[in-house]
Amino acid sequence: MYEACEKYGIPRDAIITIAGTVGVGKSTLTKKLAETLDFRTSFEKVDGNPYLEKYYQDFNRWSFHLQIYFLAERFKEQKRMFQYGGGFIQDRSIYEDTAIFAQMNYDNGSMSKEDFDTYNSLFNAMVMTPYFPHPNLIIYLEGDIDEIVGxxxxxxxxxEIDTPVEYWYNLHRRYEDWIENFTSxxxxxxxxxxxxxxxxxxxIDYILAKIGRVL
Incomplete structure (x- = not known):
C-alpha cells in the first residue's frame, strides 16, 4: 500500500482535486489516481441532485437553487475529506461554482443580481477564509473544445445532449479564463x-511524476 506515493513523493494525506469543463475526463482520472495511490475518491453528486435536470430545462428558474445546492454539498464534502485526514482524489472543486457557473448564469441573465450577490456573499463567508481547508493541488484538465463536445x-x-452547443463553448472559454487567474x-x-x-x-506514471514534482 502507498507504493506509488513513496515512488513519486506524493504525501499520503494529500487532497488532490481534478478541475475542468464538462466532458474533459475528470471522473476517469479521479478513479485511476485513487486506485493507483490507494486514496479515497470524492465525486460530484449527479444522481440524486434535485435541481440538475430542472436547471438544464429552465436555466432562469433553477440557476440559483442549483448553485446553492452545490455550494452546500461541496462544503460538506470538503470538511469530510479533511476530517478523514486526507488521502483523497476529488472530482471537481468548489471554486468553479462561483467563478464559472454562477458568474455565467448572471452574465447570461439566468440569475438575478440579487441572487448572484447573495450567492457570492455566502460563498465568500464559507470558502474564502483562512479556516477553509483548501486542497493541496488542483489538476486542471484542458483540451480542444470540439473534442470535448464530442x-x-x-x-x-x-x-447534456439536449443542451445547445453554444453553452459548452461558452463554458470552455470561461474555464480557460478562470484557471489563468486562480491562486487559491x-x-x-x-x-x-x-x-x-x-x-x-x-x-498514469507520467501523470504521477508530474504531480510529485509539484507537491
Whole structure:
C-alpha cells in the first residue's frame, strides 16, 4: 500500500482535486489516481441532485437553487475529506461554482443580481477564509473544445445532449479564463491529449511524476 506515493513523493494525506469543463475526463482520472495511490475518491453528486435536470430545462428558474445546492454539498464534502485526514482524489472543486457557473448564469441573465450577490456573499463567508481547508493541488484538465463536445455526446447523458452547443463553448472559454487567474491552491495543467488512461497503462506514471514534482 502507498507504493506509488513513496515512488513519486506524493504525501499520503494529500487532497488532490481534478478541475475542468464538462466532458474533459475528470471522473476517469479521479478513479485511476485513487486506485493507483490507494486514496479515497470524492465525486460530484449527479444522481440524486434535485435541481440538475430542472436547471438544464429552465436555466432562469433553477440557476440559483442549483448553485446553492452545490455550494452546500461541496462544503460538506470538503470538511469530510479533511476530517478523514486526507488521502483523497476529488472530482471537481468548489471554486468553479462561483467563478464559472454562477458568474455565467448572471452574465447570461439566468440569475438575478440579487441572487448572484447573495450567492457570492455566502460563498465568500464559507470558502474564502483562512479556516477553509483548501486542497493541496488542483489538476486542471484542458483540451480542444470540439473534442470535448464530442466526448459529451459519446457519454450519452440526455440533459447534456439536449443542451445547445453554444453553452459548452461558452463554458470552455470561461474555464480557460478562470484557471489563468486562480491562486487559491497550486495548479498542475494537463492536456487531455498528453495521456490515454484507457489504452496506455504507462500514462498514469507520467501523470504521477508530474504531480510529485509539484507537491
Amino acid at each position: 466526448r459529451i455526446g459519446t457519454r450519452g447523458r440526455q440533459m 491552491a497550486p495548479v498542475l495543467r494537463l492536456n487531455i491529449n498528453e495521456y490515454d488512461l484507457v489504452n496506455d497503462e504507462k500514462s
